[in-house]
Amino acid sequence: MEKLKATTAADVLALFPHILGFDPRESFGLMTLQGPALGVSLRIDIPTDDISPADFARTLTSHLLEDVNADGVLLMVYTNEKPAGPDPKPHKDYVEAMKRELQRGGLPIRDGWLVTDQGWTDYFCEDPECCQLRPLSEIEDSAISAHMVFKGSAKRTTLADDPAFIGSEEAGRKITETAARMENVVPLDFTDPGHCEARAAWQKALGTQPDEDEACELAGYLQCKPVRDRLVVDTISYAEDMATIRNVLTGRVTERPDWARVDATEALLLHLLAYTPGAARAELFSFLGWLSWYKGRSSVAAAYFKKALEVQPGHRLTLLLNEMLRAGALPAVGKNPATAYNATQLE
Incomplete structure (x- = not known):
């Protein structure tokens, strides 16, 4: 600190x-x-x-x-x-x-x-x-x-970044094709080839700036709910038991996250947005809002949730996260200076 x-x-x-x-x-x-x-x-x-x-x-x-x-x-x-x-x-x-x-x-x-x-x-x-x-x-x-x-x-x-779309006319199709390949992923079986593929690709992409084909593949993984949830949780914890997964999603874990990984994930999501058109952007905005909430930046989180709902009204995950935010829920790591993001101690 x-x-x-x-x-x-x-x-x-x-x-x-x-x-x-x-x-x-x-x-x-x-x-x-x-x-x-x-x-x-x-x-x-x-x-x-x-x-x-x-x-x-x-x-x-x-x-x-x-x-x-x-x-x-x-x-x-x-x-x-x-x-x-x-x-x-x-x-x-x-x-x-x-x-x-x-x-x-x-x-x-x-x-x-x-x-x-x-x-x-x-x-x-x-x-x-x-x-x-x-x-x-x-x-x-x-x-x-x-x-x-x-x-x-x-x-x-501005509270929420919103990169302009710079992809080709084929970007939407590429994202849809990847999402379709993930349709039969078994939600909680993390040995499923689909989970393994997505997690390995996401890990490899952190800290890089993927080209359109790779960016669309990564954005496509997020369109499959079980895979998306696994990738979201991986940002904070690789644990595979349901109790920990649930606690990660709701901000109840108390262990200090790898904040460098969180920052790298945020940067990757912003890069992917530039290659993601239309309603598919909702998953990325929602993910960014959740990361902002974990960092203790509720106003930024709310702005990202608003953008997610603008491009895809009724987006289920965003509605749930936004309700949690509106109820005043705060992540446990943000309540402890030893685990909070960008913690600074004044003397």
Whole structure:
């Protein structure tokens, strides 16, 4: 786990978007603390409907309490919403509810900041003389921001990548032919030649940029549900017992994934999308959303699920994964700094 020294609020505010992979908008950002060290990070949309502050705070606190070593929380309020009434800070009803519920759970908010498009300030400051917005350049120019950029960390400009189709007119036929060859694969018999073929081909392709024929073959494997499920699970675990497979799919495994393999799988899927036309893209978008969810990037996951349903309305796997996401489910590995993706420890 990488260790970074944070000496200013700007350092913390610079790190959080890099952990997410994008700049949050109209969001609450929270990071648990384990003494002086950073624990897990959570971003959640600021409610726009009739969710009561108390209910919202209870749900949020239940997630943060799963970091059993946490003893405090840092809060970030990302919004351009104007305050309602005379209070100078927006969404104060939700923030106060969070303060009460987190305190009750033994996780007091140690500090908090308001970040807008115009600047940032201490959220809990009550002195008008010192509560003025400070320039966002202080965040961008912070030591941690410079470090993250230097190490190659880049924030997304769009939540879900959607490469344009560059394949030939034959690409769809090639994908369909591969899927047809897999029709008789025995779902849970991983000695079945179809499973063996697909798993070997996928393993060989990781870290490469296949040509159209190979790309269509790989995309074709994903059109067969039993093979697709096996390839999805392989990203996290090669286990072949049903209990582990089920736990992998639902994010209940606690062992640290091979994150380099996850990144390589994501890169391969994006490459395959360029050779995959029409409704067949749904399987790839759904897979990408699931990987993003495992990485703790629920907003990115939701964007990929949306794309999957746009190209194939009613896509079964996407609907199931999206329901899990909407219910607030979080993968177990993301709740532990030792197993979470791109874990960074602040001191």
